[in-house]
Amino acid sequence: RKEVEQDPGPFNVPEGATVAFNCTYSNSASQSFFWYRQDCRKEPKLLMSVYSSGNEDGRFTAQLNRASQYISLLIRDSKLSDSATYLCVVNIDRQLTFGSGTQLTVLP
């Protein structure tokens, strides 16, 4: 079983749609959580951290459910520029473990 599991997609949504990605992790000792974004043929970049209380950054909302070992990312009013692969990332003992990513394409 993978330590971090994501639906690979692809998710194809129209501009302006709301889309949600889910991620589950298997190690209950996981300490902190993140979403990274990777554009096609580019390197990953940190999108946002995920806090227990949930947090928002503009159109992006991240949620964490420790009891269910579940992380989510919600994107509202999606833009063409949101097209990318979204990587769920978990920190265990100072090492980051990356999910294989969920591909999003926002269509005009």
Add this chain to the structure above:
Amino acid sequence: DVKVTQSSRYLVKRTGEKVFLECVQDMDHENMFWYRQDPGLGLRLIYFSYDVKMKEKGDIPEGYSVSREKKERFSLILESASTNQTSMYLCASSLSGLAQYEQYFGPGTRLTVT
């Protein structure tokens, strides 16, 4: 502006060759990492280093070694390249402490072993 550079974008090597992948960061970061990225498997950690001359094994160190003689440079060495090491190799760096989870990645080296 934060910058991590890798010595090559594309590399083709033959089975059995010794391969050196170089990574340089200009941000004075303490931590440096080597990952490989394969379709469906995500990024997997090969080796990392929290300081000069220090190195620690990640999840898949077999067939690889590393060198960190200077703070800004972290080298990945494939002692005897094999076809199953064909992959995208990504180097990253980060500060220590609470900022350590924001890793800055280089553009990657796509290595093909024939």
